[in-house]
Amino acid sequence: MKTNNDWSMLREPGNGHHGMVCSGTNCGADWSMPDAKPGSSISPLDPAAATPLYRQIYDRFRDAIASGVLKPGDRIPSARALTQELGLARGTIDVAYSLLAAEGYIQPRGQAGTIVTPDLKPRGPVASPRPRTDPALAPPSFRPDSILPFQMGLPALDAFPRKVWARLGARCVRAMQPGDMVHPAVYGLPELRSQIAAYLQVSRGIICSPAQIFVTSGYRHTIALISQALLKAGDRVWLEDPGYPPTRDVFGHLRIAAVPVPVDQDGMVVSDGIRRAPKARAAVVTPAHQSPLCVSLSLPRRWALLDWATRNESWVIEDDYDGEYRYVSRPLPALKSLDQEGRVLYAGTFSKVLFPGIRLAYLVVPEPQVERFEEISQAFAGGGPQLTQAIVTAFMAEGHFARHIQRMRKLYGERRDATAAALESVLGGAMPIDSQPGGMHLILRLRGGRSDRELVARMMKAGLYGEALTDWTMARDQASALLLNFTNIGSRRIAEDLGRRILGLL
């Protein structure tokens, strides 16, 4: 990459203040560059012009790039430096730069400064892929190249039926009528709630009516909604330890006290929760595949948990984020399907079965609580945009959803086996792999007191993603292990390459 440290291009020769100097609209070639042609018509930026200052700056950069005065790879001054240079408000420069960045003209490179986009091509500002990692660091064989290898929480992005999605999306957006533009039903699009109810009955063994389903904009929103409706600051809640960190995070901000409850091979140790906080107001569990240990909550524990909740009038929050993805047998029915007493709040999400960027999740509430959740949803006006909900509804109604889940269950089983076998062959001696019935990631145990956090830090530097089990742990005595998502690892050969790179970092 060519860099250009000569910022004098931004200063008018002999004039340190008004650096970007040209007049009218056709000023692209008139930059006060050292090599600008002598005698060119130059004048200061005009704060009184009809064109706002940010736009004048934006125009000059864009024109300079278009005319070749600034070349791909050239470094441009930092916003701070240009702010000082021009004596303008920082916000003005920031707006200009961010528009330029949004439209692809320039690229911020962190410590390395901001450069004119290398390999610049004309393109619109919208929905262009943004590489999350430097392509030079990622192995060329890794797909898709916009995410890091082993990045957690992602489904197989390459296997999503984007064409079907785009077709349905285009149809839905064209079908928008005035009636669809008014305030949406705050509990979610009625058609979507019906589709979800039908899906839950068939796939997760949950019998509920659409009125019990509340569409949310993600799992954290679901937890906030439950807290708003049923909990209050100061309440205590059992959380699995280790467990999904965002759950702690949300409760922490709501001033709800987390009680860590250990997890063993049968899932959350319910008796331990009862010993530690018998009067807790709620327990959050991941019964299908514990997050992150992937064990299933045993049937006796399920009964014990429901029994405790019923006796104490406490709530069980079932986080069923990937219940479908079990590879050794049929998916287990949801804990909710055993809930005769109406103590279980079921939190489902489209993040894992569709994609996380969709920001769409849902909550099933026991029938007697429906009114309370309607009240809270009205107050905070929940629900996502109609368009996304309409697309998901069509995707479900036409059978794509069920087909996609079936295909992914098969694909993930294959990718899991291939990735596990490859990593085992390369890393098995140093890092034995847990065997689990389901989930979307592998757990590699670190031996000999090695720090998972340090390994993860080295991996991130090398362009590899991993998470440290220690970071998912509240108590201090948890074993050291690496969590690696396998859903985007396309072949055994890729996994072996990646495994060798991890081996080099040990």
Add this chain to the structure above:
Amino acid sequence: MKTNNDWSMLREPGNGHHGMVCSGTNCGADWSMPDAKPGSSISPLDPAAATPLYRQIYDRFRDAIASGVLKPGDRIPSARALTQELGLARGTIDVAYSLLAAEGYIQPRGQAGTIVTPDLKPRGPVASPRPRTDPALAPPSFRPDSILPFQMGLPALDAFPRKVWARLGARCVRAMQPGDMVHPAVYGLPELRSQIAAYLQVSRGIICSPAQIFVTSGYRHTIALISQALLKAGDRVWLEDPGYPPTRDVFGHLRIAAVPVPVDQDGMVVSDGIRRAPKARAAVVTPAHQSPLCVSLSLPRRWALLDWATRNESWVIEDDYDGEYRYVSRPLPALKSLDQEGRVLYAGTFSKVLFPGIRLAYLVVPEPQVERFEEISQAFAGGGPQLTQAIVTAFMAEGHFARHIQRMRKLYGERRDATAAALESVLGGAMPIDSQPGGMHLILRLRGGRSDRELVARMMKAGLYGEALTDWTMARDQASALLLNFTNIGSRRIAEDLGRRILGLL
């Protein structure tokens, strides 16, 4: 409309329990109708079949409708009645019914029961217009027919550039790449934040960097986000009285105490706020057009408010929901544009300038608070779906947004004048109309101690929408008045028709 009260169609002759009786997949014509052909092959619903029960029920209704056994307008049993009839779980019936309703086969009619959709046409489940009012009640000349006349909070739905929107939407949905499917930036799509920053500078006089902008899923979400970041339960907040009821509602659920502050011709009476609660943590104001009285906050009051906030380190929350819609002169700059000390949080929304169903709003926070809001947004994972944000970004980047606002300002000025003139001519004697510089609704004063709430109730029964000023009021001494949105009133003749209908209800 034909109704059919003979529910015996659902019972097998001589068998009161398994009413819906047929076998296999081709059972549509085999309903146990009184007029079913004798000897037809019938068998009970099969709980053990691969096809779930709700689907079996759904299939039978659908087939019965398709084959003409059930005809458009026929009444079908209530879900409760059918639950008892079949001895199944209520949820099973609810799922079947809601799928049938979602796909347009049946229509719930409240007390009148559920009927097979009259004038049934094949159609998908998605994005079909849902009439919000009985067409028989609405005057035939009123457009669009999916909302009520005078419905508050709505822009002119008929004037929205739906074709442009659909074209951009289809392009954005087709352009989705794997990189766009991962977790979105929780503060909002960077390109959208840049567009908003540029828009605010040009149109509202606000200089801010994109990093100060947080995209939310609506005004209530914005208020909740501010409360989470800067307020705590027990804090006191000044609210305009009268004022937008949802603001009270959200704060109430967050246990933040509302201090009503009166509004006069110059907007919120700041001195009164200082007298009532000098140490309040925040004040919510609608400076451009007070909601609902449409007066503007005077410049002395703006300075007084900022001065109070600076001295007390309190926050001013500027709700600029319709700042663009001023008809007597140029829109006033936002209060935020005067904010030298970083005390103003600016709440903008796309609900009024695009449409409410979009569920997209934004917040500008003072620079020193950016980090705190980033932390809170991370915890609760704010932001809307990428797709909607991408469409809005394109809509703004290509100039449609600015053009649309210009067109609407002109159109609303015309519709406001026409509606006001028409209502004045019909109702002026009984209900004088306030003169206001902007906004999206008219205020009709009720004379002689008439109750605005009672009039609104009568209007709703007659299929007309209105809101009572009393319902926007916290203190008890507010005058009685009717709030009528004019943005969807397409002509003076329509407004006169509607005015005469109101006159008949006085």
